[in-house]
Amino acid sequence: MYVLVLVQILQSTLLAVHSCPDLCTCTDGSSGSELRSVQCSDPGISAVPINVPADTVKLRLEKTLISRVPRAAFYNLSELRFLWMTYNSITSIHPSSFVNLKALRELRLDGNFLTSFPWDRLRDMPRLQTLGLHNNRLSSLPAHASLFLTNITYLDLSSNRLTILPAELLDLWFPLPKQQGGPAQRRILGLHDNPWLCDCQISMVMSLSMSLGTPVVLMDQLLTCSRSLGQSGILLTQDDLSRCMRPSVQPAATRVISPLGSDVILRCNATGYPTPTLTWIKTSGYTGCCQQDILETYDQLPRSLESFMQESPRVGVRWSIISLNGLSYKDAGEYRCQARNMAGISEAPIKLKVVGVSQLSRLPKRKLQKTPKPSLKYRKSNQTRTTITTPSVKENQILQNITSPSINKTQTSPNLESQVFPVHKRRKTNSTNAKKKTRTSIKFASES
Template sequence: MSALPVNIPPDTVKLRLEKTLISRVPRAAFYNLSELWFLWLTYNSITSVHPSSFVNLKALRELHLDGNLLTTFPWEGLRDMPRLQTLGLNNNRLSSLPAHAALFLPNITYLDLSSNRLTILPAELLDLWFPLPELQEGPVQRKILGLHDNPWLCDCQISMLTSLSKSLGSPVVLMDQLLMCSKSVGRSGMLLTQAELTRCMRPSVQPAATRVISPLGSNVILRCDASGYPTPTLTWIKTSAYAVIQESPRVGVRWSIISLNGLSYEDAGEYRCQARNMAGISEALIKLKVMGVSRLTRFPKKKPKKTLVKSSPKYRKPNQTSASTNTLTEKESPFITSLFTALKNRVQKA
């Protein structure tokens, strides 16, 4: 048999093709098998798998491709199998494990990559298998990994994985912990447990403050310290417009600061200090609040000035006299006095 068979019953739940001359898995090869739960394509002569080979396998739980001639695997094809939990790729010729594979492996609880040609383990997979406590959602689901019989470069990545897998309550269980260092300088063929890699330490980040409140127009310095081995590098997120100063006072320790001069409203927000080394990635969050961002200053409203309106003169009755009629001017006063004196004299003579 050199090609996948056709006319397989659509209600098939298990399909096993083993020890054939099948060399490739074409696009949409199992499209009509939507009820398939288990698919074994083991110990054939498969050299290539199309990224869309597993379209419509929404019910598939197990996929075994071990014992073939694969040099690469289309990891993005796993998104067509949302219920897949078991993936067997052991005894192939895989030479690299790409970082983007971590995007498609969250639901995989059994992954066998043993007996390949892998040398480096991406840091992204370490973050997937050993997430930070604050990033864990729900209970930790244990995963079984087969990584033995590969020519690993014994660096901090693979050393970190083996040490974490031995810890109490580890989410990862290794099928075989006797990993070999086949490309480490001076350690060819040595067991990983014998290599002197105990100094490898995932970064630990400590900010000077996690919450900063400062008034508008002021100057602020944010500081972040990190420790780990190898000495981690620090990266600030949301600081493209500002200078970053990094210092390493000693091996395994690094600190970094950013200076924010003349704070504006746009400077407020969250700043992440991210530390990275070969053993993993860690980060800390700093929240900066600029006074006046959340509420606007309101000035008191000015009261309108009162305008005086001249009222019309009040109506007076005829028998009323105004106070002004009893007031004599300076010119009228002498004349009235003389007239009054003349009348008085006439009265006395009479």
Template sequence: MYLLVFLHFLQSLLMAVHSCPASCACTYGSSGIAELRLVQCSDPGISAVPVNVPADTVKLRLEKTLISRMPRAAFYNLSELRYLWLTYNTITSIHPSSFVNLKALRELRLDGNLLTSFPWEGLRDMPRLQTLGLHNNRLSSLPAHAALFLPNITFLDLSSNRLTILPAELLDLWFPLPGQQGVSVQRRILGLHDNPWLCDCQISMLMSLSSSLGSPVVLMDQMLMCSRSLGQAGMLLTKAELPRCMRPSVQPAATRVMSPLGSNVILRCDATGYPTPTLTWIKTSTYTGCCQQGLFENSEELPKILESFMQESPRVGVRWSIISLNGLSYKDAGEYRCQARNMAGISEAPIKLKVMGITRLSRPLKKKVQKTPSKSLSKFKKPKQTLVISKSPPVLENNILTNIPPPFNNKTKRDSNLLSKVVQVYQVDKHVSQRKMNSANTKKKNQTLIKSVSEAPDNPTGALLSAALV
């Protein structure tokens, strides 16, 4: 019984592989090594992508049908598909995930549909895609991010659409500037004819570069038309007087910046050029001064393109950009380059940032600690000064001065010595006061004696005694 179930499953699988959808023609073509399955569906009654296309199909053509939209994962089971033609249908929208699992696809053609936009990010699901045909649609613009998904495309047909300008990012992709590192120059074939291009310097330079010897771009048709503004009649590009592109010029707000450790800094630069240049920040070196030696031994490799910055264009031909560095550390120090580029050239300006910091803090703190006890010690010098001024015997003064200990670094010992000094000064003051009192009493007694003797009549001895005591 299990054998019968297995045979039934195998038979259904073989029928799914080798069956052909209704209203389609399935044939085999030879590639020189093996036969390849080709499926073509051209019935005008087809309004959706067939679901039972054989899994080993290599080339699928859905042409002249009523298919209007491409749903999500429309060709998920066709992992061996290499050529997909969806030409001359009525397709108006394509889901960004319509081409999931088409890892082997090399050619995608969507000519003759009603597309007003194309999901360029969907090209990530087709890493081997080289040919993309969008001829005769209704595309009116190309987004700048389309350049991110077109590096492998060597044939791009955008002819017979409604395109007016090309983003600078696409021109940078097709015509890389000399000396750019990591850029592999591929020869590309472009179809740009039958579009109402604006007569600006971009389309003029495109024509000039494509006509130069050894150009990486070959135009399918050199007869491009352009107009001064939308809605005007076109003229041949070769006969129009077009403005010249201007290489960008960069002016930084400051070439040298010094800021303390932990502060916030904003670096700014302005650029002018035509077409309006784009700005990029690059850190090219680090600061390895005397106080930060060895700080950057394990730092990341430089130069490094920075991603966190802001730029705006207030008007055509002008662009400014700032980069904000918050909480500066020594690793932020170094040289920053503001790079401006357009299809006419590239320019850059350096800005050197130095981070200032305090390297030694111990010396000022020691000075501050030494000054504090001296002030407290001066409070206890007043009794000593009073003692020196008084007419006390010099022996007492010398004893007091010799008993004052020198200042110690230990606060506890210094306080105890100061306390003992105060006690000694108090005892000396008490002793001196007692002597003064005794002296005053003696003088008073002598004055009383002199008075009593002097009062005696005709007493010469009393007069002599009074004169001697005074």
């Protein structure tokens, strides 16, 4: 039973290997001089075939109605080296479409309707050297694409809608001598027939591609670009190439300390060609003051500021100021003056600290009437008075022994008596009563 199952699996595998998709033409490559290839160019094909032989080396899907490339569309084609999907109706490519294409060296997608391309998925094709995207609708080339184009020696981006070339690609295509680990890799680029903006990035590519010993060769060196979007294309001149200069920013002060409620002006100057434009960005709130808890939650940072002034006294120079009136703790923080032109971007930070209380909002000090401290003599008399008016235990016993029971019922308690009558008078009264009592006792004794 096990043997029968194994035979069926082998038969199905061989059938899958040697079968050919419908409406396609297959070459088995059994002669040895040719590799196995599959060509599908029938207008009735509307999806990527799923039963392409596993040992296919070259696959051509051309002039069909295929509109999308699904996920893992070529997963079983681990030996595929050439994949041509030209002049179809492809509008989207799944990010995982090229999984397991470890041997692929050439990918052509010319003549489709692509508006974007999964650049980061080039990592699934580590041996890819040729990438053709001619005649599509690509409108942007992201900076991170340079991370995945290191092995590409032929890149055709012509006849698209590209306007800006990232500076990171210049570092990839024209590395500095210090960055080169060896001889620069030769590359062929197709950048023509795009509405490039006249910036220094595309100008630098043109200039370097014309120099002697350059590693980059342009398919067409007559690049046209527009000064701004919507204008007709013009031809770049060498005069524009030589004047490009990255902007440089110089702030009037890098650290400003101002009191609460005051007015302050932050200023920066920039130079470069073309004349740079300046923008202000608040990147963080100041956390070194007493209002730290408020600053952490009052706003989302960073944010671009809109109310500022800028002027250009001459070509290549621009200055800008931002005015802050009636400073509060929320105004404190780090501000960045950013300059931008065709050659690049530069910025400089300015830290603003708000401290203290402004003199305008400070109330006049009031003279507080201080209660005079009791003099030493007064305190001593109070202590003496307290000591005298508080009868001791011995005195209370003497009073209880001397005073008769009949008198205790009608007289005030010793504590109250000590507060009403002075001690020296009370002692005199007690001695008088004692004398009267003694005399009465002598008189009764004589009569008896």
